[in-house]
Amino acid sequence: MAAARVRTGQPGRAAHEGIVVRVSLKDVAAHAGVSIKTVSNVVNNYQHVTPAMRERVQRSLDTLGYRPNLAARHLRKGRTGIIALALPELGNPYFAELAASVIDAASEHDYIVLLDHTGGMREQELLVSQGFRARVIDGLILSPIELETEDLRDRAHDVPLVLLGERDYDLPYDHIAIDNVAAARAAVRHLIALGRREVAFIGARRGRSEPAQLRVRGWREELTAAGLPADEKLVAATDGWGHADGALAMNHILDSGRRPDAVFAYNDPMAIGAMRVLHERGLRVPEDIAVVGFDDVIEGRFGAVTLTSVSPDKAAIGRLAVESVLARLDDRAPEPRRIRADYRLVERESTLGRPAAGKATDV
Amino acid sequence: MAAARVRTGQPGRAAHEGIVVRVSLKDVAAHAGVSIKTVSNVVNNYQHVTPAMRERVQRSLDTLGYRPNLAARHLRKGRTGIIALALPELGNPYFAELAASVIDAASEHDYIVLLDHTGGMREQELLVSQGFRARVIDGLILSPIELETEDLRDRAHDVPLVLLGERDYDLPYDHIAIDNVAAARAAVRHLIALGRREVAFIGARRGRSEPAQLRVRGWREELTAAGLPADEKLVAATDGWGHADGALAMNHILDSGRRPDAVFAYNDPMAIGAMRVLHERGLRVPEDIAVVGFDDVIEGRFGAVTLTSVSPDKAAIGRLAVESVLARLDDRAPEPRRIRADYRLVERESTLGRPAAGKATDV
DNA sequence: AGCGTCATGTATAACGTTGCAAAACTTGAG
């Protein structure tokens, strides 16, 4: 009962008994006996206000419990204090952790985050990028999967856009990502250094847009550099990027009669799905097959076999994304930039030691 | 260059070359040669507009590419079209999946979701519940952890609040949750039916507020009902609810010299953390120790040992939460209600079969 | 003393929308 919707007919009366009425600058001005603008000046920390006046107004502000009406402020200033973050899938812990990092970074600048998910579907991504889903935002951070260059080219919109993730567009937008090719090469290099010779890649996306292409390229380049064949038969394409897709892809490779001694997965959930399949089929990780994932999500650290993974600096990515949007909003920010975030390879049990089979003679 | 911030000095000019200028009702009215209000009427599907007029205005609307200014609309109507969702931790996949479900449900009603996370900390939860974090919202869905009854009692606010989760407050707010006691009892009953006699509980929260108390109670009640001792020494308290906390708690119990034949964890991440510890210490799941989790997150289905778990109907919870908020917004909605969502127990490998030790004579 | 300069406070006009009530039309009955 206490907090039901209550509104007095006469706006401007002070709050009492825990019931809130909206109090506006006008009310505060009346209470303090000054003009509305002066109250506004105090609220906005305008420079030229005498300490005495400031204190007097502040007292009224506190007494009445004034809280600015953001809609009005927005209408006047054209700013909302909200940025949107559109991610493919919240179910993937990488994106969930990234979202948390963006929310925290935004919060430091007094910005609030409106979260949306696209399911990685072009249609949804288009809607988001055109601003049809959320229209009260100052800026947009988008992690696209299927979106094409032309979809973004004619984005008729003045809301600053910052792109996240692996997709690479030749367009004048800020783009924040780790160096996916280099990171993939580091992962494959690690496997090769362990004596692995047949490295499969799971998670190349079906369809024309090939969002996973940078990681596939890294895989190919590193194998080639090591003088090993980059056998495209060992690249398994999938429809999605979840645990189940990883499991499917792993089964697919094994069913084809191949028995790679290492697997590099597009991301951790897929790697974990693949490991489950290996377990079901009696293959040991890492002895028979080493596995490397991507994203370093928390669950990779608690399986029966902990997962080696490429670990992007999520906190940095979130922070950089927010800062880029805000910079562009304020017309600071030079040319659109491609920003590289840090990453590192975290080695765990899934790549511990040399292969059992290939090195059987050692035993 | 194409989509940089561009604004003409003269608002009201039509869009051209992919550059957007803000076009208002006034511009459309001028273009169509009618009053602003008539355009507004068309936009809002007002009843008394002749088809001819409607079409004429619509043509101008389309030509100029009118899009309503939500700030102005909000200022006028007092609605934003945004509801906030405040969750403890996005890193926990349960909450991530729940967030996805809320976003989808809101989207069906043309509402957008502002996401916040509290870290499960009272201070943050208080801020959120008082509306200090997000002030542009029509309603709030909050999943509290540490918040106390008194914190909510004097919530001086007219924004509808809907509570989610296990915490139970005796306050006039809608509250959506599964029957935690019954669900916990079902989990424990399942363990007992498998012949387990010493069931540990991990994840009772330290501190006075005891957010996990309902599940602990279910554990206690079911054991007692089965004539088994509910040994409080088998209840492990933790600081958090992540994988690491589960691992810690499991180690704690084993280090104390106890060797339960089953573990019921507060949630899946804790259960998985516990299973990792069991694996490290050479205990087999489920032969030596059966494990049941809570929340049925996706990762539980892909470990080396898949996890039996209580599966709340997340889609329903999200939908019910959104509907409750909106109902209260429209002053439909009777008394504040306690709504029970469905759940079921999903049995997987971690509770497959009878204990190896206790039933050794059978072999 | 006179003048310009600067600090401080204020009145007013937007921002784009919708509710209200009145104006301008239609229609039909008498």
Next chain:
DNA sequence: CTCAAGTTTTGCAACGTTATACATGACGCT
């Protein structure tokens, strides 16, 4: 042909804020 009773359209005010430009007064410098 008039008038009442609609139907359709319009004008105006208001939502709460801030930018602009102006008014006031204090101060320092000739």
